[in-house]
Amino acid sequence: xxxxxIVWLAAISTLGIYSILYKENPVFRFFEHLFIGLGLxxxxxxxxxxxxxPKWWTxxxxxxxxxxxxxxxxxALYYFIYSPRFSWMARLVISTLMGLSAGLxxxxxxxxxxxxxxxxxxxxxxxxxxxxGLNNLLSTIILISVLVYFLFTISHDKQPxxxxxxxxxxxxxxxxxxxxxxxxxxxxxxxxxRLTFLLHDWLRIIKL
Amino acid sequence: MEHSTxxxxxxxxxxxxxxxxxxxxARGGKEFFLRKIAAFDVIDDAVGRAVEMGRxxxxxxxxxxxxxxxxxxxxxMSYVVRRAAxxxxxxxxxxxxxxxxxxxxxxxxxxHRAAGRLEEYNPSDVFFLSNDQFAYASGVVxxxxxxxxxxxxxxxxxxxxSLILAEEGHSVGAVQIAGTPSTLQLPFFVAxxxxxxxxxEYYAASAYISREPIIVGSIKGQxxxxxxxxxxxxxxxxxxxxxxxFATIFQHIFK
Numbered sequence: 246x247x248x249x250x251i252v253w254l255a256a257i258s259t260l261g262i263y264s265i266l267y268k269e270n271p272v273f274r275f276f277e278h279l280f281i282g283l284g285l286x287x288x289x290x291x292x293x294x295x296x297x298x299p300k301w302w303t304x305x306x307x308x309x310x311x312x313x314x315x316x317x318x319x320x321a322l323y324y325f326i327y328s329p330r331f332s333w334m335a336r337l338v339i340s341t342l343m344g345l346s347a348g349l350x351x352x353x354x355x356x357x358x359x360x361x362x363x364x365x366x367x368x369x370x371x372x373x374x375x376x377x378g379l380n381n382l383l384s385t386i387i388l389i390s391v392l393v394y395f396l397f398t399i400s401h402d403k404q405p406x407x408x409x410x411x412x413x414x415x416x417x418x419x420x421x422x423x424x425x426x427x428x429x430x431x432x433x434x435x436x437x438x439r440l441t442f443l444l445h446d447w448l449r450i451i452k453l
Numbered sequence: 454m455e456h457s458t459x460x461x462x463x464x465x466x467x468x469x470x471x472x473x474x475x476x477x478x479a480r481g482g483k484e485f486f487l488r489k490i491a492a493f494d495v496i497d498d499a500v501g502r503a504v505e506m507g508r509x510x511x512x513x514x515x516x517x518x519x520x521x522x523x524x525x526x527x528x529x530m531s532y533v534v535r536r537a538a539x540x541x542x543x544x545x546x547x548x549x550x551x552x553x554x555x556x557x558x559x560x561x562x563x564x565h566r567a568a569g570r571l572e573e574y575n576p577s578d579v580f581f582l583s584n585d586q587f588a589y590a591s592g593v594v595x596x597x598x599x600x601x602x603x604x605x606x607x608x609x610x611x612x613x614x615s616l617i618l619a620e621e622g623h624s625v626g627a628v629q630i631a632g633t634p635s636t637l638q639l640p641f642f643v644a645x646x647x648x649x650x651x652x653x654e655y656y657a658a659s660a661y662i663s664r665e666p667i668i669v670g671s672i673k674g675q676x677x678x679x680x681x682x683x684x685x686x687x688x689x690x691x692x693x694x695x696x697x698x699f700a701t702i703f704q705h706i707f708k
Contacts, residue, residue, distance in 0.1 A: 262591060265621070269598030277595045284585025326555040339519065339556070346520040351465075359461050362682055366689030368696070385690050392683050395653045397660075398485050398676045417651060418643070425640035432616070 256447040259439055387416045467681065472674030479670030487669065492630050492648035493661050496529075499604040499628045500536045508603035509543035513593055513618065514557075515633065516586065517609035518550040522634055526608040527560055528659040533606060534564035538573050547582040547596060549589045554581050590614035594621045607631040607646070608655070611638045619645035632658065 261276035305313035319338065326335035365388055371378035393406060394413030401410045444451045479485060503510045512530050517523035534544045546561065548554055558579045565574040582592045594617065596602070605622045607615070607629065615631075615638040622629050623645050631642035632650025642649045650658055653675075660668040692702070 265591075265594060265598070269595065274595060274599075277591045280588045281583045281585075281592050284583045284588030288584050323552070323555070326559065335555070342519045343521075343524070350521060355461055355465060359464070362686060362689075365686040366693045368693035369690060370694055381690075385686075388686060389683060392679055396676050396679060397488055397490075397653075397657045398673045399488070400486065401488050421640040421643055424637065425644060428637065428640065432613075 252446050256443055259443060386412075389413075391416055468674075468678040471677040471681070472671055475674035475677065476667050476670035479666035479673065485669050485673045487657070487661055487664075487672070490650065490654050490657060490661055492632065492650045492654070493658055495628075495648055496533060496630065496662075497536060499606075499630055500533065500540070500542065502628055503537065503542045503603040504540040506603045508601050509545050510537055510604045510606070511593070511597060511600070511602040511622075511627070512544055512546045512606045512608075514546075514548065514550075514553065514609035515607060515611035515615070516549050516589075517553065519552050519556075520610075522610050522655075523550075523553055525656060525659050526632075527557065528663060529606070529608055530557070531560050531564045532662045534561055535568045538565045538568035538570040541570070541573055543575065543578055545596060545600060545602065546579045547589070547593055548580065549582065549584055549586075551581050551584060554579070586612060586614055587617075590617045593618055597621055597625050597627070601625065602627050605629040605631075605646075607633070607642065608650075608658075609633065611635055611642075616641040616645065622646075 258276055258279070261272050262280065264270055265273045301313055301316060304310040322334045323338045324335070325331040325333075365384070367381035367384055369378060369382045369385060390409050390413035392413070393409045394401075394417065396406075396410075399406060401407055441451075441453070445453055475485075500510065510533065512533060514523055514526050514530075517526060530544075530546065537544045544561075546557060548557060558576065561579050562571075562574050562576075565571050583589045597605070598621075602622075602625065605618075605627045607618060607622075608631065611618075611633045612635070615633070615635075619629060619631065619642055629646035630648045630650075631646040632655040633639065633642065634652070634655050636652065639649065639651060643651075656675075657672050659665075660672045
């Protein structure tokens with residue numbers, strides 16, 4: 246019986262959210278607010294269950310690692326942003342997070358982009374394979390033109406930069422178009438999943 | 454790649470050096486040229502549209518938490534709020550990440566002060582909505598319809614909700630300006646928004662708006678780095694094409 250109620254609630258919620266496709270209406274508004282409330286409740290629960298309880302509360306209270314109390318103190322410094330006199334304390338936390346963020350970007354730069362530079366070293370030779378040669382030539386042209394497009398401190402009004410930059414923009418658009426197509430297909434599969442739920446699990450008018 | 458090699462260390466030092474050098478140069482008084490970015494030339498027009506229609510502006514940071522992406526968008530928000538406040542237009546800022554709320558509120562208030570319209574400042578226009586991705590998206594969509602927003606800014610980290618926001622924003626007839634470093638979401642913004650900041654343009658935006666020597670210098674330094682990498686790639690292509698020892702040297706630069 247509980248399963249049936251859950252399926253009905255899920256189906257009504259799905260249709261309620263989809264009702265925005267017609268226009269903004271009280272049904273959508275109700276489910277929108279319900280969704281936001283449930284989302285927040287769920288987040289608070291998972292933060293406690295997956296992070297705070299196992300990584301902070303348990304070590305501090307059950308394993309005697311009392312010094313974890315300082316995490317609370319440091320975290321609480323963030324609230325001093327509301328005090329004009331003590332807002333410098335909040336900046337300590339913000340600066341730490343910024344430093345962490347910058348460090349991770351620095352690390353990811355080496356991990357992501359350096360191998361790409363290495364991978365761009367491609368031989369533009371048409372033997373033994375013409376296709377590979379053309380592929381490598383195209384790859385090099387795209388690399389140059391797109392990189393030139395992303396130069397911001399040189400003028401793009403004069404040739405040859407203007408032409409190369411324009412070519413780069415075209416290549417970017419082609420790439421984005423291909424990505425758009427493949428991602429739309431992925432999104433359609435999510436929609437099909439919802440339709441399957443409605444037609445199979447709820448209405449039982451299709452069989453899998 | 455977990456650990457650096459001599460080649461990578463040298464390259465990173467050169468790139469960092471170029472950026473630091475350019476920042477110092479800019480701080481010394483050098484004014485670097487910055488090319489036009491279409492999406493930023495229309496910010497004032499987009500704000501003007503909201504003024505003419507007498508409707509609010511919606512500014513979303515997407516899923517951004519405290520980080521570089523957020524701070525870039527925050528600089529742009531400050532500019533937008535300042536311009537909007539001058540003409541008495543509301544800017545609604547629904548937030549995904551609770552930790553960015555106090556900062557956003559501060560900058561929002563400061564922008565009103567800078568515009569000389571502190572009396573227009575309404576703390577309830579900046580609010581935490583949800584940190585569940587799709588609950589946030591449905592909340593923002595609801596806001597667009599109820600508030601009948603005239604202009605939308607989507608700047609920050611976005612994921613699967615990008616198309617939901619941009620498509621619904623398009624359906625309410627708003628002018629939309631978007632930008633995200635997430636290349637996977639860019640196609641949706643390009644398709645559904647009027648102006649989109651593509652890739653690195655997102656990071657150049659704050660330099661374009663603020664003209665702060667430190668940020669402009671940083672952009673110049675990054676450009677030097679890009680040119681260096683372009684040169685390196687071209688030399689690599691030539692080396693691989695010619696073959697022989699030259700190719701072997703290039704193949705082992707980063708090993």
